[in-house]
Amino acid sequence: MSNKKIKKLTPTQQEYKKFAKDRVPKRPVLLNSIRAFIAGGIICTIGQGLQWMFMTYFGFTEITAGNPTVAVLIIISVLLTGFGVYDHIAQWAGAGTAVPVTGFANTVASAAIEHRTEGYVLGVGGNMFKLAGSVIAYGVFSAFVVALIKITIKALGGI
Amino acid sequence: MLKGHQTWVFDTKPVIRASAAVGGPFEAKGALADDFDILHEDVWLGQDSFEKAEKKMLEQACEKAIDKAGMKKEDVQFFLSGDLMNQIISSSFAARTLGRPYLGLFGACSSSMEGLALAALIVNSKAAENALAAASSHNVAAEKQFRYPTEYGSQKPPTAQWTVTGAGAALVSQKGEGPRVTSATIGRVIDMGLSDPFNMGAAMAPAAVDTIQTHLRDLNRDPNYYDLIATGDLGSIGHEITGDLLDKHGIKIPPEIFTDCGILIYKKEQPVLAGGSGCGCSATVAYGHFLNRMRKGELKRLLIVATGALMSPISYQQKETIPCIAHAVSIEM
Numbered sequence: 114m115s116n117k118k119i120k121k122l123t124p125t126q127q128e129y130k131k132f133a134k135d136r137v138p139k140r141p142v143l144l145n146s147i148r149a150f151i152a153g154g155i156i157c158t159i160g161q162g163l164q165w166m167f168m169t170y171f172g173f174t175e176i177t178a179g180n181p182t183v184a185v186l187i188i189i190s191v192l193l194t195g196f197g198v199y200d201h202i203a204q205w206a207g208a209g210t211a212v213p214v215t216g217f218a219n220t221v222a223s224a225a226i227e228h229r230t231e232g233y234v235l236g237v238g239g240n241m242f243k244l245a246g247s248v249i250a251y252g253v254f255s256a257f258v259v260a261l262i263k264i265t266i267k268a269l270g271g272i
Numbered sequence: 273m274l275k276g277h278q279t280w281v282f283d284t285k286p287v288i289r290a291s292a293a294v295g296g297p298f299e300a301k302g303a304l305a306d307d308f309d310i311l312h313e314d315v316w317l318g319q320d321s322f323e324k325a326e327k328k329m330l331e332q333a334c335e336k337a338i339d340k341a342g343m344k345k346e347d348v349q350f351f352l353s354g355d356l357m358n359q360i361i362s363s364s365f366a367a368r369t370l371g372r373p374y375l376g377l378f379g380a381c382s383s384s385m386e387g388l389a390l391a392a393l394i395v396n397s398k399a400a401e402n403a404l405a406a407a408s409s410h411n412v413a414a415e416k417q418f419r420y421p422t423e424y425g426s427q428k429p430p431t432a433q434w435t436v437t438g439a440g441a442a443l444v445s446q447k448g449e450g451p452r453v454t455s456a457t458i459g460r461v462i463d464m465g466l467s468d469p470f471n472m473g474a475a476m477a478p479a480a481v482d483t484i485q486t487h488l489r490d491l492n493r494d495p496n497y498y499d500l501i502a503t504g505d506l507g508s509i510g511h512e513i514t515g516d517l518l519d520k521h522g523i524k525i526p527p528e529i530f531t532d533c534g535i536l537i538y539k540k541e542q543p544v545l546a547g548g549s550g551c552g553c554s555a556t557v558a559y560g561h562f563l564n565r566m567r568k569g570e571l572k573r574l575l576i577v578a579t580g581a582l583m584s585p586i587s588y589q590q591k592e593t594i595p596c597i598a599h600a601v602s603i604e605m
Binding site for chain 1: 320321322323416420421422423424425426427428429430431463464465466471474477478509512513516517543593
């Protein structure tokens with residue numbers, strides 16, 4: 114059987130899909146968006162505060178302050194993951210905790226913790242990037258494509 | 273024996289001589305905590321992995337059931353068990369400890385009633401004097417295998433369910449006192465084309481409906497014959513769909529005798545979204561709560577319909593829909 118055939122549902126299946134859909138509560142999209150906005154905003158505000166701190170007290174410039182700021186946020190996120198708090202915050206905050214760099218730290222740390230029982234090499238090492246791996250792979254690839262486009266435009270006499 | 277198309281009627285009415293339920297910390301805070309024989313404070317159970325913790329829980333449930341029946345493990349001729357782990361390791365490893373002839377089962381979350389139905393069949397046909405049926409699931413071990421790491425911060429939809437950390441075992445015998453297994457309906461695999469693993473209740477509902485309908489038709493029974501009809505782990509959303517679907521098919525089950533183990537096991541304020549799920553859900557609620565109520569005389573006739581979603585993480589990633597099954601076992605006092 115081809116994939117298309119499997120995807121094609123019989124009329125009874127389609128009818129049931131509708132029947133079930135009418136009875137399934139919708140995700141509260143608006144509420145989730147508001148929560149994500151608040152949580153994401155708070156994380157970014159903390160980040161901004163950290164950057165300001167590094168610039169004011171530790172002599173970093175606006176550009177160089179980025180690295181220690183991100184590092185601090187990652188450490189906080191990993192600690193919260195380890196203490197088992199991050200997933201509870203995320204259930205409330207949704208995309209608010211998933212999108213910033215803290216979410217990325219959480220994917221790596223949670224997978225590493227989960228597979229500790231399978232040993233440090235095959236468990237932690239092998240599974241650490243189980244979720245984050247695709248972000249890295251496609252992130253690097255899209256950066257490469259964007260760089261190519263930029264170079265091409267430049268070579269053609271663009272901006 | 274075989275009545276209608278899919279139903280076994282057990283003429284010797286095998287007895288559930290004893291049963292046991294073991295639960296984890298989250299179940300200890302749940303609505304049915306009093307019906308568990310052993311409750312653990314720690315999801316690790318002092319083991320160094322969650323998989324070992326699940327095995328330990330299953331072993332404890334089996335030992336406790338044998339102990340409560342006043343028997344030794346040598347008296348058990350056959351051990352039938354199922355769980356959710358890959359290659360049903362919890363069951364097989366517990367069988368290694370138990371050292372009795374073993375049949376491993378996989379029916380996803382329906383394994384609990386699959387085991388009880390087969391144990392009753394074995395005992396009824398005099399192929400054994402005593403058979404032990406068991407099933408288990410572990411919240412963290414199941415999440416790890418089927419979904420994301422436990423500590424991963426993803427937002428779950430309102431249809432998601434909470435896998436029960438628990439194990440249940442029932443000792444089925446030719447002789448003795450206790451609730452009796454009178455009939456069992458073996459379900460067909462039903463796939464209504466749903467594919468969302470965070471909405472198993474809706475996927476499994478048609479399987480439950482099919483099995484309930486077949487059971488009643490095969491035995492020519494009215495739903496009111498039973499004091500209680502309980503589905504395994506449909507959760508609040510799947511349960512509602514099942515009720516509506518049965519209505520549509522012309523089967524009216526009064527709401528006061530129709531319930532779901534996944535709804536009963538936790539308190540309303542526990543953050544389980546749609547309710548409990550997993551082999552451990554139907555196993556602990558049936559072998560703990562329901563059988564206790566039967567022994568107290570609160571229930572006389574009970575039908576448990578354990579539902580299972582027969583998917584794997586790989587089949588889901590390959591965009592397959594979720595095939596589901598349900599097995600019904602009737603227990604009477």
